[in-house]
Amino acid sequence: MFKAQYDIVIAGGGPAGMAAALGAVATEAKRVALVERDEELGGILQQCIHNGFGLHRFREELTGPQYASRFIRLVEQNQAIDVFLDTTVLSVSPEKVVRAVNPDKGVLVLEANAVVFAMGCRERTRGAIGIPGHRPAGVFTAGAAQRMVNREGFLPGKQVVILGSGDIGLIMARRLTLEGAKVQAVLEIMPHSNGLARNVVQCLDDFGIPLLLSHTITAVNGAQRVSSVTCAKVDADLKALPGSEFDIECDCLLLSVGLIPENELSRAVGVVIDPVTGGPVVDQFRQTSVPGFFAAGNVLQVHDLVDWVSHEGEIAGRSAAQYVLGSLRQGQRAVNVKPGPGIRVVVPQKLTVYEKPAGDIELFCRSAQQERNVTMAVTDGSQVLVRRRLPVVRPSEMSVIKLPAQRLEKLLSGQITVVIEP
Amino acid sequence: MTETKRITCVVCPLGCEGKLAADGESIVTVEGFGCQRGEQYAREEAVNPRRMLTTSVRVRGGDKKLLPVVSDRPIPKHLLMDCTALLLGVTVDAPIAEGHVVCRDILASGADIIAARGLSAAANKI
Numbered sequence: 001m002f003k004a005q006y007d008i009v010i011a012g013g014g015p016a017g018m019a020a021a022l023g024a025v026a027t028e029a030k031r032v033a034l035v036e037r038d039e040e041l042g043g044i045l046q047q048c049i050h051n052g053f054g055l056h057r058f059r060e061e062l063t064g065p066q067y068a069s070r071f072i073r074l075v076e077q078n079q080a081i082d083v084f085l086d087t088t089v090l091s092v093s094p095e096k097v098v099r100a101v102n103p104d105k106g107v108l109v110l111e112a113n114a115v116v117f118a119m120g121c122r123e124r125t126r127g128a129i130g131i132p133g134h135r136p137a138g139v140f141t142a143g144a145a146q147r148m149v150n151r152e153g154f155l156p157g158k159q160v161v162i163l164g165s166g167d168i169g170l171i172m173a174r175r176l177t178l179e180g181a182k183v184q185a186v187l188e189i190m191p192h193s194n195g196l197a198r199n200v201v202q203c204l205d206d207f208g209i210p211l212l213l214s215h216t217i218t219a220v221n222g223a224q225r226v227s228s229v230t231c232a233k234v235d236a237d238l239k240a241l242p243g244s245e246f247d248i249e250c251d252c253l254l255l256s257v258g259l260i261p262e263n264e265l266s267r268a269v270g271v272v273i274d275p276v277t278g279g280p281v282v283d284q285f286r287q288t289s290v291p292g293f294f295a296a297g298n299v300l301q302v303h304d305l306v307d308w309v310s311h312e313g314e315i316a317g318r319s320a321a322q323y324v325l326g327s328l329r330q331g332q333r334a335v336n337v338k339p340g341p342g343i344r345v346v347v348p349q350k351l352t353v354y355e356k357p358a359g360d361i362e363l364f365c366r367s368a369q370q371e372r373n374v375t376m377a378v379t380d381g382s383q384v385l386v387r388r389r390l391p392v393v394r395p396s397e398m399s400v401i402k403l404p405a406q407r408l409e410k411l412l413s414g415q416i417t418v419v420i421e422p
Numbered sequence: 423m424t425e426t427k428r429i430t431c432v433v434c435p436l437g438c439e440g441k442l443a444a445d446g447e448s449i450v451t452v453e454g455f456g457c458q459r460g461e462q463y464a465r466e467e468a469v470n471p472r473r474m475l476t477t478s479v480r481v482r483g484g485d486k487k488l489l490p491v492v493s494d495r496p497i498p499k500h501l502l503m504d505c506t507a508l509l510l511g512v513t514v515d516a517p518i519a520e521g522h523v524v525c526r527d528i529l530a531s532g533a534d535i536i537a538a539r540g541l542s543a544a545a546n547k548i
Contacts, residue, residue, distance in 0.1 A: 049490035049538065050476045063476055063492050065539035069520055150478055153487040178477055178506040197437030201430050202473060206499060392436050 002105040006033045006082075007324045008317070009098045009112035011089045011265060014043020015306050016297025016313035017118035018071040023317025024116075025080045029324060032081045033110050035100055037088040041075060042068030043120055044143070045306065047150045050171055052198075056307035067306060084108065089119075092265050096292060114292045114320040117266050117280070118313060121298040124258040126220075131163075133220035133230070142168040142256035146175070155179055157252020161229050162186045163217050165193040165200070166396075167304070169256025174203035183207070184248050187215040187231060189238055192370070194396050196304075216240060217253070226253055259302045269293055276345050277301040283350040284361045285319035285328060286312060294320045301347045301364065304397055308364070329354040335414055337363065340379075342420025344368045344395060351416070357405035364400055365418050367393035375421040376401050380413050393420065424450055429467050431460040442468045472496035475535070477506050479524055483543055484516030490538040491524050497531040505529055516543045 007029045010017045013036025021034045040046065045053070048064030055061055058070070075081055087102035098110040123141035138157055140148075145156045146168065158181050162169045165188035173183045186204060191214050193200050204211050212231070218240050219230040228247045232240035261279040263271075271288040272281045279300040280288040286296050296316035297309040322328035331352035339346045345366040363378065372392050378385045378401060385407045393399050401418065424445045431438045440454030442464050449468060455461045466472070474496050478488040497505060505528050514524055518541045525535040 046539075049478060049492075051474045051492060061474070063490060063538040065490050066492070066520070069539055150490065151486070151488060153478075153480070178503070180510075196432075196435070197430050198432035201432055205430075206473070206502075394435075397435055 002108040003111075004033070004082075004108075005111045006031045007112070008114045008116060008320045009033045009035065009096075009110045010116040010118055010317075011035055011092065011098070012043065012118035012120055012297075012299070013038070013041040013083065013085075014118065014120050014297065015045060015068070015071065015309045016120070016299070016316070017043070017116070018068075018075050019310040019313025020116045020118055020294075020296055020317030020320070021081045022071070022074055022078070023314035024321040025078055027318045027321035027325075029317075029321035030080055033084060033098075033112070034075065034081055035084045035087050035089055035098070035110070037086070039086050041072045041083065041085070047143075047147045048171075049150045050175070053306050056305065057310060064306075071310070089265060092269055094269050094290065113324045114294065115269075116313075116316050116320050117263070117288075117293065117295040117299050118297050118316075119262045119265060119299045121259040121261045121302055123255070124260055126255055128260075129255070129257050131217055131220055133218075134222055136220065136222040136224055136226045138222070138226035138250075138252045139220060140252070140254055142166075142172045142254045145252075145254050146172055149175055149179060155181055156254070157181060157226075157250070159184060159250045160252045160254060161217075161248050161250040162254045162256060164188065164256035164258070165190075165195050165211060165213075166256045166258070167195045167199050169254065170195040170199040170203040172254055172256070173209050174207060177207045177209065181252075183209045184250055185210045185212050185231075187212045187217060189214070189216045189234055196396070218245060220253060221247070226251055229253055259298065261299045261302065263299060266293070266295065266299070271295075274347075274349055276339075277347060279347075281349045282347065283331075283334070283352045284315075284348050285322075285352065286316035286348070287319060287323070287328075287352075292320075292323055294323075301345065308398060333414070335408065335411060335416055338415060338417045339365070340417035340419035341422075342368055342371070342374070343376075343418045346418050351408060353408045353411070357408050359405050360402040361405050361408075362400050362402055363418055364398050366395050366398055367420060368395065370394045371420065376418065377421050378403055378416055378418050380411050380416050382412050385411075385416065387421075427468060429464045431455055431463050433457075433459050433463050440464055444468050471499040473499050473502060475502055475505055475528075475533075476538070477509055479509050480513040481518070481541060482513050482515050484518070484541045485544050486541050489514055489518060489524070489541055491535050492538045493528070493531075493533040494536050495533045497528070497533045501529050501531055505531070505535075509535065516541050 045064035233244040
């Protein structure tokens, strides 16, 4: 059995994990283990071969693999980071013992002083949304299909229907079209697309692929292989309208119906999970409710831009290193951060208030609905701490409001709320 | 004859939806875009729409089956399908360095198709 001691063990070698490793060594962590279950670093970026990544960080639009390789080079050059590939973390104990397995060493036991969770997220499946009908071959999640087409080299079908207009669904509509498949339609249960306007234009409109808003699939048909799907219009309560059903012929159905943070390891340690984000409750240091355990990236909250994932990874990595070195700010008290009217999600969910707070605390928010020309504000119930004007907010795009940390000194309550002002 | 097109600007997350009236190649009116960059985008989009092309090509002797590739600049939109069809027939030999030119000046578009990552040669099988 392979045994080793590390300052920090990071579970997951995607953009969050790589940024956490680099953030940790930049903050003088001496020994960092980066554990990745795939055969190379980069996570989901390696199958996202389209461009549009890195506009904030690198001021250019990179493809997923290009973005990944900029981080991989830095990680591989760094002597303080040991990378374990093809290695699956089996368990993490509250004592920070990480058990993993790989074909080369067998079982690995990595003892850590701090752990960063960076496992990313999983796709919601057909079972999770309960589409009735047969169980034929040819039904895939959009991300699984993306891996098949872009990494394994085969096409999941020739006549495709896509349910869900999130960005992965839209990107796959274009990708399959370019590879010679016919995408019959993209169906969206909401009256608006969940994807970026840019993707609707460049992935659907460019190729004449119909986007059917306020539509859903009510049955999957076919014995061995999907032969068609039954679709229907939905009413304001998102219920299928009787009599509106029609069939679309297809040999493949892709589901792009949401992502779920993958927190089996974190739950086992006992960290508190936020029911709205599906990820751990963290403070501004990305420390979870269990001291010494940190989280970043899609395992914490499903992001829309990888730049924010990297940013969050750096925060978690830096904080983990400070925890190990004993320099992480200890809180005198905790302040709860709540979403108020107009806001659905805020991360971090807690702020640790310490003596002489300094710097800005970034609050990552998602609005409840699309609105133009709004004012986002942070209040403590009796006073507004900070305001920000935004030309547009959308549930599908994260907004950031910066709270100067010294404002926390004068807080009149143990809770602050982020709101869209009426 | 003047023709009116609806154009969704993709320059920034605002996603303005404007209108552009054109008579063939000459633009008559542009309205509904919130900024200069948006108006500029609409003009280009109406006359000469361009897109980045990303796809993959086959690899011979590599530790991966496919190499992701990207155009080094946007190419005319109407060439996207033809360029992809051409690249379906391309096979490259590993090892490959990131940035390696897979296809120069594809379909005389002025754009090179380059490797979006590096790939190693396959380890020798025993």
